[in-house]
Amino acid sequence: MKSFVEYSSSTDFPIENLPYGVFTSAKNVDKHIGVAIGDLILDLNVISHLFTGPLLADKQQVFKEDKLNAFMGLTKAHWSEARSTLQSLLDVSNPTLQTDAALRQKAFLPQSEATMHVPADIGDYTDFYSSIHHATNVGIMFRSKENALMPNWKHIPVGYHGRSSSIVVSGTPIHRPYGQTLPVEGAAPHFGPCRLMDFELEMGCFVGGAATELGQRVTAKEAGDRIFGFVLMNDWSARDIQKWEYVPLGPFTAKNLGTSISPWVVTAEALSPFLVDNYPQDVEVFPYLRHDDKFNFDINLEVDLVSEKSSVPTTITRSNFRFMYWTVKQQLAQQTITGCNIRPGDLLGSGTISGDTSDSYGSMLELSWKGTKPLRLHNGEERKFIQDGDTVVLRGFCKNEQVRIGFGKCEGKLLPAVPFEG
Amino acid sequence: MKSFVEYSSSTDFPIENLPYGVFTSAKNVDKHIGVAIGDLILDLNVISHLFTGPLLADKQQVFKEDKLNAFMGLTKAHWSEARSTLQSLLDVSNPTLQTDAALRQKAFLPQSEATMHVPADIGDYTDFYSSIHHATNVGIMFRSKENALMPNWKHIPVGYHGRSSSIVVSGTPIHRPYGQTLPVEGAAPHFGPCRLMDFELEMGCFVGGAATELGQRVTAKEAGDRIFGFVLMNDWSARDIQKWEYVPLGPFTAKNLGTSISPWVVTAEALSPFLVDNYPQDVEVFPYLRHDDKFNFDINLEVDLVSEKSSVPTTITRSNFRFMYWTVKQQLAQQTITGCNIRPGDLLGSGTISGDTSDSYGSMLELSWKGTKPLRLHNGEERKFIQDGDTVVLRGFCKNEQVRIGFGKCEGKLLPAVPFEG
Numbered sequence: 001m002k003s004f005v006e007y008s009s010s011t012d013f014p015i016e017n018l019p020y021g022v023f024t025s026a027k028n029v030d031k032h033i034g035v036a037i038g039d040l041i042l043d044l045n046v047i048s049h050l051f052t053g054p055l056l057a058d059k060q061q062v063f064k065e066d067k068l069n070a071f072m073g074l075t076k077a078h079w080s081e082a083r084s085t086l087q088s089l090l091d092v093s094n095p096t097l098q099t100d101a102a103l104r105q106k107a108f109l110p111q112s113e114a115t116m117h118v119p120a121d122i123g124d125y126t127d128f129y130s131s132i133h134h135a136t137n138v139g140i141m142f143r144s145k146e147n148a149l150m151p152n153w154k155h156i157p158v159g160y161h162g163r164s165s166s167i168v169v170s171g172t173p174i175h176r177p178y179g180q181t182l183p184v185e186g187a188a189p190h191f192g193p194c195r196l197m198d199f200e201l202e203m204g205c206f207v208g209g210a211a212t213e214l215g216q217r218v219t220a221k222e223a224g225d226r227i228f229g230f231v232l233m234n235d236w237s238a239r240d241i242q243k244w245e246y247v248p249l250g251p252f253t254a255k256n257l258g259t260s261i262s263p264w265v266v267t268a269e270a271l272s273p274f275l276v277d278n279y280p281q282d283v284e285v286f287p288y289l290r291h292d293d294k295f296n297f298d299i300n301l302e303v304d305l306v307s308e309k310s311s312v313p314t315t316i317t318r319s320n321f322r323f324m325y326w327t328v329k330q331q332l333a334q335q336t337i338t339g340c341n342i343r344p345g346d347l348l349g350s351g352t353i354s355g356d357t358s359d360s361y362g363s364m365l366e367l368s369w370k371g372t373k374p375l376r377l378h379n380g381e382e383r384k385f386i387q388d389g390d391t392v393v394l395r396g397f398c399k400n401e402q403v404r405i406g407f408g409k410c411e412g413k414l415l416p417a418v419p420f421e422g
Numbered sequence: 423m424k425s426f427v428e429y430s431s432s433t434d435f436p437i438e439n440l441p442y443g444v445f446t447s448a449k450n451v452d453k454h455i456g457v458a459i460g461d462l463i464l465d466l467n468v469i470s471h472l473f474t475g476p477l478l479a480d481k482q483q484v485f486k487e488d489k490l491n492a493f494m495g496l497t498k499a500h501w502s503e504a505r506s507t508l509q510s511l512l513d514v515s516n517p518t519l520q521t522d523a524a525l526r527q528k529a530f531l532p533q534s535e536a537t538m539h540v541p542a543d544i545g546d547y548t549d550f551y552s553s554i555h556h557a558t559n560v561g562i563m564f565r566s567k568e569n570a571l572m573p574n575w576k577h578i579p580v581g582y583h584g585r586s587s588s589i590v591v592s593g594t595p596i597h598r599p600y601g602q603t604l605p606v607e608g609a610a611p612h613f614g615p616c617r618l619m620d621f622e623l624e625m626g627c628f629v630g631g632a633a634t635e636l637g638q639r640v641t642a643k644e645a646g647d648r649i650f651g652f653v654l655m656n657d658w659s660a661r662d663i664q665k666w667e668y669v670p671l672g673p674f675t676a677k678n679l680g681t682s683i684s685p686w687v688v689t690a691e692a693l694s695p696f697l698v699d700n701y702p703q704d705v706e707v708f709p710y711l712r713h714d715d716k717f718n719f720d721i722n723l724e725v726d727l728v729s730e731k732s733s734v735p736t737t738i739t740r741s742n743f744r745f746m747y748w749t750v751k752q753q754l755a756q757q758t759i760t761g762c763n764i765r766p767g768d769l770l771g772s773g774t775i776s777g778d779t780s781d782s783y784g785s786m787l788e789l790s791w792k793g794t795k796p797l798r799l800h801n802g803e804e805r806k807f808i809q810d811g812d813t814v815v816l817r818g819f820c821k822n823e824q825v826r827i828g829f830g831k832c833e834g835k836l837l838p839a840v841p842f843e844g
Binding site: 123124126127129150151152155156158159160161162163164165166168172174175177178179180182189191194214215217238241244245246247248249250251252253254256257258286287288334335337338339340341342343346418420 | 545546548551572573574577578580581582583584585586587588590594596597599600601602604608611613616636637639660663666667668669670671672673674675676678679680708709710756757759760761762763764765768840842
């Protein structure tokens with residue numbers, strides 16, 4: 001497949017990818033839906049009339065929206081037709097866009113001139129805890145090697161409801177939060193700036209398909225029709241605040257201070273060449289969680305830390321999405337098993353994705369092993385947790401001999417705490 | 423104060439109340455905002471042009487919306503002007519509505535002819551755990567009398583993020599869910615219908631005011647401007663599912679099966695005659711949680727259980743909102759202390775509101791003390807938890823010698839589980 005749009009072979013966004021996002025620009029202050037191709041954005045608002053396939057001909061309006069929810073709310077067949085149409089329109093053999101200079105002029109803009117936005121109204125955001133190495137590491141640190149995994153962990157894709165409002169797009173800075181902590185067990189709690197600020201290397205999955213009714217289940221076997229696509233996600237975490245607040249109802253203010261996502265939603269279809277075997281589950285799961293097909297992906301994940309003292313990034317971890325013990329289908333089945341209704345645009349977080357070696361862990365908590373093993377940055381600085389002024393950059397890509405499908409980046413800078421004046 | 427609308431002295435909705443809701447009717451299939459007065463609804467869409475006060479004259483559009491978010495997003499001063507305008511328009515001495523037969527005909531309809539809806543788009547829903555008697559009871563049951571309250575409980579208004587999509591309006595039936603449980607400690611988990619289905623007597627608070635920015639805190643002292651109003655709430659809970667799933671990230675599918683709220687939002691201003699002293703807090707809290715003014719309310723709360731075998735309800739508990747240890751201002755301050763942004767229409771659940779006597783507990787778990795003390799219904803039936811076909815009705819009202827301010831009811835019927843066919 002070859003596009004008339006020229007791009008480098010190392011681009012994240014070849015014609016085989018075509019991720020969706022929402023952008024504005026100096027010329028277009030209203031949010032438009034676009035598709036990334038090379039270094040450009042193809043503005044779907046401008047070319048919505050070209051979606052003339054049997055399913056989308058009377059649904060062109062979804063490409064004129066200021067968010068992806070309506071498009072996500074269609075079916076897998078619609079998404080597939082949209083992809084085919086876009087691949088055809090961008091193909092080097094297709095004159096429609098290529099030779100219409102006026103239309104091309106309106107329809108393309110450089111990504112460097114665009115401001116990206118959260119791509120959908122996220123009605124509900126759920127965060128899971130599905131990487132076995134992460135759960136094991138945390139269990140060892142806070143309990144013991146023998147009891148690292150909780151008894152429910154291999155039976156349930158454990159998850160919890162997160163905060164939708166504080167999900168922000170890559171590039172949005174995050175302030176170090178104030179909060180309560182318990183520095184000394186049994187002593188009085190302390191109020192002040194978080195001292196153990198962390199990132200979490202996650203991926204987010206956007207749910208698609210029509211909204212379900214309250215009481216309706218979506219089993220793992222049915223869930224495939226409802227997986228629209230994926231983004232990178234940094235679930236910023238205030239570890240010391242979390243530790244004091246989370247019993248018995250789970251993380252709350254330690255997580256709602258901001259969750260960063262990458263702007264381009266890479267579709268499940270684009271990722272299909274990178275399907276790999278599901279993680280072996282050595283405990284048989286209940287039927288609602290069973291599916292026979294592969295739904296694990298070989299996605300390389302990397303995290304760079306950029307200190308304010310040096311513009312050169314240090315790659316602090318290399319992990320992979322394939323370390324997920326639970327598939328996204330299983331997560332969605334768990335989400336809905338008691339009848340919880342879902343809506344297009346809902347976001348499922350994977351949980352921290354840690355690999356099986358100490359250089360592939362997905363958080364500073366694990367990489368520095370609770371601060372006992374500081375990381376060394378390329379300029380000699382050390383890090384146990386994230387410091388003020390640090391920028392954390394998540395990257396993700398799939399690669400085989402034919403093609404590279406990338407996610408772009410999910411970046412966020414940690415700003416100093418805003419002093420509390422009560 | 424006397425209205426030209428006639429109503430009984432026992433109405434929940436006198437001219438001193440004027441709660442807001444969203445309704446449709448056979449005549450109006452589009453959602454309109456209305457105000458309850460006696461047995462009627464005043465349709466604000468029809469009379470939006472009568473909001474001619476200095477603040478609302480150019481904001482009349484908020485009354486033409488299909489939800490309350492835009493109105494909630496104004497300020498306390500706007501809400502107060504709206505209330506004054508409505509009280510004036512409904513006053514027996516005011517001819518505007520009273521003598522305009524055509525307008526009256528369009529503007530009023532009986533509540534019995536209306537279908538009520540969830541009154542706002544709830545961007546995020548947070549549930550707290552703020553009743554000391556409830557937290558103590560649960561602590562005694564699952565730990566011990568000595569360690570009933572967790573160490574953080576008197577320092578933090580403990581809360582967690584809940585599910586927005588599954589918040590439904592009073593009258594919506596709820597299906598008994600399927601889910602995983604662990605009937606025997608240490609044995610294999612079980613999958614099947616929930617066996618310990620419970621209600622939770624709560625109140626919900628709708629947040630108002632302009633949306634805040636990520637990173638912005640709202641202290642308890644500042645929170646008063648952001649409390650729009652209150653509803654009754656039944657936080658249906660699958661106790662056996664909750665027990666197995668909630669470690670370590672908190673309740674998830676045990677709660678997202680449905681949360682019922684009453685349709686009429688009673689404003690904080692209407693409740694102001696019923697302000698009472700805050701619950702005495704015997705541990706000094708951090709400055710962000712401090713406020714000197716009263717923000718506790720004397721709201722009588724009752725729960726009726728109606729068995730399918732008898733249409734006569736049994737009142738199974740009588741509690742009061744004043745048992746809340748933490749105020750709603752403190753809850754909102756906690757929600758935002760790490761910089762979490764809030765939006766008008768956000769909902770804060772109080773947590774189960776249990777009184778200090780065994781007949782004032784807010785859940786079957788407590789009323790039947792984990793099933794050890796069955797309740798007896800008026801027809802001789804017994805209940806440890808909620809049975810299929812049971813209808814749970816929450817009612818709430820404030821009352822003094824001058825006036826009664828009521829919440830209407832929050833009702834839901836538990837339907838049998840839909841068999842799982844995996």
